[in-house]
Amino acid sequence: MENEAEKSPNGYEPKVVAFACQYCAYSAADLAGPTGLQYPANVRLVKLPCTGKLDVLYILDAFENGADAVFIAGCLDGNCHHVEGPLRAKRRLVLANKILNELGIGADRLGMYQMSGGESIRFVEAAREMTDRARQLGPSPLNQRKSAANE
Amino acid sequence: MTKDVLVRYQSEDGEIKTEAFDIVALSTGSEPAAKAADLAGRLGIELNEWGFCKTEKFNPLQTTMPGIFVCGTFAGPKEISETLAEAAGAAAGALQFLSPVAGSLSPAPEYPPERSVSGEKPKVGVFVCSCGEEISKVVDLDQVVSHAQRLPDVAYVEKVAYACDPDTRKQIAGKMNELGLNRLVMAACSPRTHESMFQELLRQAGLNSNLVDIANLRDQCAWVHVDEPEMATLKGKDLTAMAVARARLLEPIETYVVEPKKSVLVIGGGATGMSSALAIAQEGFGVTLIEREAELGGNLRRLYSTAEGADPQQFLKELIREVESNDRITVMLNTELVKSTGSAGDFRSTVATMVAGNGGSTETEIEHGATVVATGAVESRPGKYGLGQDDKVITQQDLEAVIAQHSERIKSANSIVMIQCVQPEDQAEAYCSRVCCTAAVKNAIRIKELSPRTDVYVLYKDMMTYGFREQYYTEARRRGVVFVRYSDDRQPDVRLEAGKLRVVVEDPILGERMALQSDLLVLSTSIRPAETNTGLASVLSLPLSREGFFLEAHLKMRPTDFVAPGIFLAGMAHYPKFVDECLSQAAGVAAGVAGLLSKDQAKFRGEVATVDATKCAACLTCVRVCPFDVPFINAEGVAEVDPKKCQGCGTCSGECPAKAIRLFNYYDAQVLAKTKALAGQFVKIGEVAAIGE
Numbered sequence: 001m002e003n004e005a006e007k008s009p010n011g012y013e014p015k016v017v018a019f020a021c022q023y024c025a026y027s028a029a030d031l032a033g034p035t036g037l038q039y040p041a042n043v044r045l046v047k048l049p050c051t052g053k054l055d056v057l058y059i060l061d062a063f064e065n066g067a068d069a070v071f072i073a074g075c076l077d078g079n080c081h082h083v084e085g086p087l088r089a090k091r092r093l094v095l096a097n098k099i100l101n102e103l104g105i106g107a108d109r110l111g112m113y114q115m116s117g118g119e120s121i122r123f124v125e126a127a128r129e130m131t132d133r134a135r136q137l138g139p140s141p142l143n144q145r146k147s148a149a150n151e
Numbered sequence: 152m153t154k155d156v157l158v159r160y161q162s163e164d165g166e167i168k169t170e171a172f173d174i175v176a177l178s179t180g181s182e183p184a185a186k187a188a189d190l191a192g193r194l195g196i197e198l199n200e201w202g203f204c205k206t207e208k209f210n211p212l213q214t215t216m217p218g219i220f221v222c223g224t225f226a227g228p229k230e231i232s233e234t235l236a237e238a239a240g241a242a243a244g245a246l247q248f249l250s251p252v253a254g255s256l257s258p259a260p261e262y263p264p265e266r267s268v269s270g271e272k273p274k275v276g277v278f279v280c281s282c283g284e285e286i287s288k289v290v291d292l293d294q295v296v297s298h299a300q301r302l303p304d305v306a307y308v309e310k311v312a313y314a315c316d317p318d319t320r321k322q323i324a325g326k327m328n329e330l331g332l333n334r335l336v337m338a339a340c341s342p343r344t345h346e347s348m349f350q351e352l353l354r355q356a357g358l359n360s361n362l363v364d365i366a367n368l369r370d371q372c373a374w375v376h377v378d379e380p381e382m383a384t385l386k387g388k389d390l391t392a393m394a395v396a397r398a399r400l401l402e403p404i405e406t407y408v409v410e411p412k413k414s415v416l417v418i419g420g421g422a423t424g425m426s427s428a429l430a431i432a433q434e435g436f437g438v439t440l441i442e443r444e445a446e447l448g449g450n451l452r453r454l455y456s457t458a459e460g461a462d463p464q465q466f467l468k469e470l471i472r473e474v475e476s477n478d479r480i481t482v483m484l485n486t487e488l489v490k491s492t493g494s495a496g497d498f499r500s501t502v503a504t505m506v507a508g509n510g511g512s513t514e515t516e517i518e519h520g521a522t523v524v525a526t527g528a529v530e531s532r533p534g535k536y537g538l539g540q541d542d543k544v545i546t547q548q549d550l551e552a553v554i555a556q557h558s559e560r561i562k563s564a565n566s567i568v569m570i571q572c573v574q575p576e577d578q579a580e581a582y583c584s585r586v587c588c589t590a591a592v593k594n595a596i597r598i599k600e601l602s603p604r605t606d607v608y609v610l611y612k613d614m615m616t617y618g619f620r621e622q623y624y625t626e627a628r629r630r631g632v633v634f635v636r637y638s639d640d641r642q643p644d645v646r647l648e649a650g651k652l653r654v655v656v657e658d659p660i661l662g663e664r665m666a667l668q669s670d671l672l673v674l675s676t677s678i679r680p681a682e683t684n685t686g687l688a689s690v691l692s693l694p695l696s697r698e699g700f701f702l703e704a705h706l707k708m709r710p711t712d713f714v715a716p717g718i719f720l721a722g723m724a725h726y727p728k729f730v731d732e733c734l735s736q737a738a739g740v741a742a743g744v745a746g747l748l749s750k751d752q753a754k755f756r757g758e759v760a761t762v763d764a765t766k767c768a769a770c771l772t773c774v775r776v777c778p779f780d781v782p783f784i785n786a787e788g789v790a791e792v793d794p795k796k797c798q799g800c801g802t803c804s805g806e807c808p809a810k811a812i813r814l815f816n817y818y819d820a821q822v823l824a825k826t827k828a829l830a831g832q833f834v835k836i837g838e839v840a841a842i843g844e
């Protein structure tokens with residue numbers, strides 16, 4: 001597919017999807033620039049109203065559609081605008097991890113980070129860490145299979 | 152012959168240099184507008200000796216004529232953000248006289264009737280904004296445009312320079328109309344800051360405000376991938392595709408009308424908190440003022456004089472009396488905020504009050520429509536130059552108290568040395584604390600008034616007595632205060648020798664070392680953010696600057712707002728500043744609060760959960776998990792959510808085992824549209840139900 005070739009100008013460039021709570025992580029990501037920070041362009045954010053809205057389906061769908069790593073970025077425990085969003089998200093991650101392992105994608109491609117709306121540095125660290133991890137792990141097995149099928 | 156400008160100047164080491172430049176820009180001073188005197192005469196207001204509007208230190212927006220307020224550079228040279236805070240404050244001043252009729256003449260914006268789009272196939276207009284060059288200097292927008300043109304249901308793509316410009320918005324609305332577009336995608340800045348603007352654009356175009364998605368090409372792409380233009384362009388294309396994918400599936404939203412709570416929580420009982428509480432109470436709203444210390448006043452308690460001559464302790468006494476005697480204000484001392492939920496017009500917070508003696512605390516719940524952050528800042532006490540080890544080494548705030556209460560210590564001193572710009576070792580960011588130069592100059596003059604024979608030396612890096620405060624610097628010099636410059640690489644050296652302080656400094660201009668005997672060494676130390684800021688920022692989900700002060704919504708245009716609606720910022724919590732600057736901001740905040748709460752009804756967008764009764768098994772999961780106890784089992788035996796109470800977090804829809812609950816704007820299909828777009832997959836309209844909705 002034309003898209004695929006276009007997306008790897010210098011070999012393997014991992015694609016990282018972040019599901020970000022609009023109150024904390026989305027704002028922390030926005031503030032990175034104005035506070036003088038940069039992070040890898042591999043990361044694409046999907047805004048959620050709260051990590052309590054996270055669905056395991058979203059994570060699996062991201063991998064299905066080419067993500068090499070996924071992370072959830074939510075508020076700090078005890079500081080969620082909606083009280084316990086991150087706690088619920090963490091519980092759903094347990095299930096997601098299990099499924100990812102069973103599918104052979106591997107739970108290490110999935111991460112969860114917590115931060116307040118002003119902590120752009122934490123968002124940047126999360127973005128760097130997950131991108132680095134995706135680089136180390138290489139393309140997701142789903143993507144390897146797809147490119148093998150294409151050849 | 153070149154047309155260069157030759158500039159001859161003397162460098163710091165005394166060398167005369169000549170250099171050629173293409174352009175020389177002169178920073179000239181500002182002076183009152185030519186007709187200022189004229190206008191002042193006609194209004195009957197007095198001017199100060201420089202021809203600017205005359206004001207008082209503790210009433211900075213009031214002219215000499217009651218009922219006439221001043222703001223901006225007519226009251227003295229200043230920059231945009233201060234001008235805007237003052238403008239709002241002056242408006243609040245005027246409102247005091249108008250409160251019975253306020254709002255009655257302000258027309259609601261008029262929009263064309265809303266066109267229904269139900270049954271229409273999506274027709275998406277994509278507008279790609281370069282934000283001047285903020286976006287286009289990193290992201291190749293031509294590529295984004297041609298990528299967008301190939302996306303499904305995209306009927307029109309255009310590049311614009313500033314999507315936020317009112318004329319541009321009008322043109323976009325016109326295009327939407329002309330081409331019968333029914334979905335809008337803005338590839339521009341952050342929805343956090345600009346979504347409401349583009350929602351309004353849709354109302355201008357006669358469409359429901361919800362039919363827009365934003366690709367965050369500036370804050371989350373161009374600004375953070377400066378060195379990766381190629382990758383940033385790929386990402387920009389992806390983000391635009393993701394926005395188009397979701398926009399196709401967006402539905403019109405309903406708005407609900409809710410009465411805002413007519414009361415305000417003010418955090419911090421310093422000059423700023425108290426004076427904003429008073430101004431807000433004057434507008435007719437209730438105020439709960441919480442202060443973590445056992446006393447009101449903050450830094451004002453330690454300020455005994457001002458350069459301008461006004462008496463801060465007298466002002467403080469009156470301020471406290473007025474606050475304590477105002478029926479609309481409840482003061483809670485020894486109190487901090489521990490929790491805050493809800494949104495503009497409808498916040499619910501918990502505060503904890505320390506109980507004296509037993510170390511425990513009691514909690515109180517407060518309902519309020521707006522929140523004001525006025526938590527101030529503190530003078531730091533770094534262990535430098537012997538501070539904390541020798542009682543002859545004190546801070547500028549300590550000196551205030553010595554001058555006011557122990558003047559004999561001043562009179563008996565032969566020599567007093569001040570060191571400016573003393574930053575704690577662990578302070579990561581160097582910044583100017585703004586008030587210390589004037590405070591030092593002021594205290595130097597007081598010393599000379601008390602004891603003309605005492606030598607006063609001020610060791611400085613840069614003297615910044617800005618605006619009219621320059622006159623006090625001149626006066627200090629006239630009274631014989633000696634100013635000696637030091638540089639960062641040659642900081643003063645302080646020794647204790649035979650019970651005496653010896654300060655050695657090297658003047659970079661004269662290149663000479665000076666050794667000064669000193670009976671009292673006064674440090675102007677960095678003013679640091681309140682220690683509790685991190686915790687508070689986290690409870691309120693507010694951003695802090697790198698230095699740890701609260702970060703306003705926009706550095707220039709919105710100095711007293713946060714991006715989160717309904718929360719306001721004023722005073723030294725923002726950064727170090729003078730009392731008069733704090734008071735202007737406090738007044739500005741009162742105007743912001745009035746704007747929010749004086750409307751009898753506030754409109755809330757129905758980004759809420761709804762239950763599909765046919766799928767609900769009444770398992771009570773939603774009733775159990777909702778953090779706000781909103782869902783209930785209705786008379787028909789199925790779960791129901793009251794849209795006016797729902798806070799829109801989606802927890803119930805995330806947990807519902809039967810997938811019977813969906814959250815507006817975050818239907819599974821709408822969220823998944825974004826991840827699918829990453830692989831170039833776009834659902835067919837009409838097949839949405841097939842993926843779980």
Ligand SMILES: Cc1cc2nc3c(=O)[nH]c(=O)nc-3n(C[C@H](O)[C@H](O)[C@H](O)COP(=O)(O)OP(=O)(O)OC[C@H]3O[C@@H](n4cnc5c(N)ncnc54)[C@H](O)[C@@H]3O)c2cc1C
Pocket residue numbers: 418419420421422423424441442443444447448449450451454456457458486487488525526527528529530547548586587589590593678681683684687721722723724728729730731733
């Ligand atoms: C060394 C020094 C010299 C100065 N000299 C001058 C001068 O010469 N002229 C001049 O005009 N100005 C001067 N100032 C500035 C002046 O003191 C301030 O502008 C003013 O007092 C700030 O008022 P504020 O209410 O914003 O902050 P603060 O006075 O700091 O008050 C904030 C209040 O909030 C409380 N608080 C903090 N955190 C919390 C929390 N989490 N919960 C509840 N309460 C909280 C604090 O206890 C405090 O009472 C000087 C300041 C300093 C430090």
